Amino acid sequence: MKRLFLSTLLLSVSCVAASAQTATPTFDVKRISRDIQTLSSDAFEGRAPATAGEEKSIAYIAEQMKAAGLQPAGDKGSWYQDVPLLKADIVGTPALSLKTGATTTALTQGNEIAVRAALNGQKSVAIANAPLVFVGYGVRAPERQWDDFKGVDLRGKIMVVLINDPDFEGGDGRFGGTAMTYYGRWTYKYEEAARQGAAGILIVHESAPASYGWATVKNSNTNTMFDIVRSDPTASHPPLEGWIQRDLAVQLFQQSGLDFEKAKAAARRADFRPMPLKSTLDARYAVDSQVITSRNVAGVLPGTRHPDETVIYSAHWDHLGVGLPDAKGDRIYNGALDNASGVAALLELARAYGAGPKPDRSVLFLAVTAEEKGLLGSEYYAANPLRPLATTAGVINMDGPFAAARTRDFSISGNAKLDLLTMLTEAAGTQGRRYAPDPRPEAGSFYRSDHFPFAKRGVPAVSYDAGQDLVVGGTARGKQLADAYTRDKYHQPADEYDPNWDTGSVASDMAILYAVGRRLADRPVWPNWSPDSEFRATRDATAAQRKAR
Structure with a gap:
């Protein structure tokens, strides 16, 4: 084990002293199980x-x-710390469709696509004929000499991006190998879409680079959404945020005369350039958004x-x-x-x-x-x-x-x-x-x-x-x-x-x-x-x- 840093010697000496003072208590495994059972019961x-x-x-x-x-350690001597959050729900069933040429294909929420309730403060999403543009991994990292956007104007358009970062498939490169950087997280990609001024973003789901299956994507994105209360939520969230199944992405690329796997391979290179797709997206749904207060629980000894x-x-x-x-x-x-x-x-x-x-x-x-x-x-x-x-x-x-x-x-x-x-x-x-x-x-x-x-x-x-x-x-x-x-x-x-x-x-x-x-x-x-x-x-x-x- 070669994780020894400047303070390791001090820590090692301290450990010996501490262990001599404080014996390990006996933990009640049955009580732990009862707490799990209670908190995860249907009643909660x-x-x-x-x-x-x-x-x-x-x-x-x-x-x-x-x-x-313990003693209460929350706000004003209570057990709780108030956490103000923006809460947003899609009202009813969203109307989602793709148009390629003269063909319009309806999309079903939770099946081919999973869109979230808007967290930019809007009370509705109304996007019509928004062009789709494949922008690789959707990363702009000047310190790594990497820019997937190459100056393309994404205003009024939908970014289509891959999950994870450019090193995932090849195992090496400017992003440190297979270990995901923050550029690979969906949170970063949503933030970057807002910075680019895009009308929305669709992340292509694949289980290996995402590290979970479509069921996780669907269940995490089609229910109530929350965010911290921001002074300018549009700086962090575009109007539309969502995911699409890989099969739908492959179809979109084929209809644009592109090969999905070849496009992915191109996205792993720093000289990648955005690829317009020959499809547009329509999305219409109402959003019920309000500021609510949730709570952290805090107790101190x-x-x-x-x-x-x-x-x-x-x-x-x-x-x-x-x-x-x-x-x-x-x-x-x-x-x-x-x-x-x-x-x-x-x-x-x-x-x-x-x-x-x-x-x-x-x-x-x-x-x-x-x-x-x-x-x-x-x-x-x-x-x-x-x-x-x-x-x-x-x-x-x-x-x-x-x-x-x-x-x-x-x-x-x-x-x-x-x-x-x-x-x-x-x-x-x-x-x-x-x-x-x-x-x-x-x-x-x-x-x-x-x-x-x-x-x-x-x-x-x-x-x-x-x-x-x-x-x-x-x-x-x-x-x-x-x-x-x-x-x-x-x-x-x-x-x-x-x-x-x-x-x-x-x-x-x-x-x-x-x-x-x-x-x-x-x-x-x-x-x-x-x-x-x-x-x-x-x-x-x-x-x-x-x-x-």
Whole structure:
């Protein structure tokens, strides 16, 4: 393991001292299972923000935090931090069609296409005869000498783009290889479409570069949309945002005399030029948009010696709520693994801290809203922190933190290099578990979990992953089960609690999460990013606000 940075020696010495002071508590696996079962039950209606499911969810979490001995850490002495959000729904069924020559083809929402409710403040979308233009990966990255647009005027037009970034197919190039950069995320592509002044954007879905199937796209985009409240939402969102199936894209290219695969290959080169398609899009639908208030839940165990310094455990409480029915007619997206399991881990850690020795630093337990809509609850907290980010020692996020069975390894989302990873590696090593790099860096997981809003502001932050090398069955079996979950349950009603789950990894994962948080809370250390990390300079800029001891 060669992830040793400038502060590793200090951290290693601290770990020995800390472990001598604080024994690992016993975690109640049955209680964790009960929390998962409760939060993912049909009674909680899929835990969507701004629904009755939210009210039940946040009340339950606050109740459990209070019982664990935490103190309210939200607004005005409450358990909650208000998170104002723009909420938008498509009214009725959108009218969508493509015209090629004299032929008009109607498109069915959720089948060939999935468009989102407009988040630019409009009350309706009315697009007629908008030309489609293929702009490769839709990336403009001056620092990499890359521009997919080449000055083309996209006003009044629909961008058609590929998901992920230009290195995904070939494995090497200006974007660092197969590990997705932020340019590969759909959020970036929507933002770039707004910057280009486009009337809309359609992302071509392919399962491998997206890292999930069409069911995930459909279920995530055809229900209620949320965004943070922006002073100028049109700067971040074009009128139309959506995805199309690969088969439809192939057809569009054929009708324009183009080969889809050859066009994809051309898009991997810096000399790519936009390709007009011989089709236009009509889209008409009303949008019900309003500003609502959702809530993060925050409980704190105040530190005894340095209460103004903070360690954060986080997990998102929300899921997709009630949406389109699956093949069985089930419309409740229960989100048992994603992410009732993370909240259950958060609550059990709160109980362990509440019952154990009081920490030197304050420990904040933060359950955030609207992760499924773009990390909005954590983004709001990071922009409006309840406790200063400069004196937040680290963030440990939990999003599906347990493995399908006991593992020999662990991982984190993405391939970031930071001292928190060294600490996790050492804690896991006491159990004979090793660090394994993210097996799917091309999925862009680093940008898809609630640690990211903290990371981009310099706070050392990780999202824990329990690994895939199963004690019984090895990596092959672990990958098989992970792939099956992504295919059959992720963002689908089938993500439900199962009393027959193998909980063999739970106690081990909880012990690692506790050990690292406890080490941060009890020792006078300030972890950092590696010297070559893009987040290091931002963290270093606030160094004067942290006490050296």
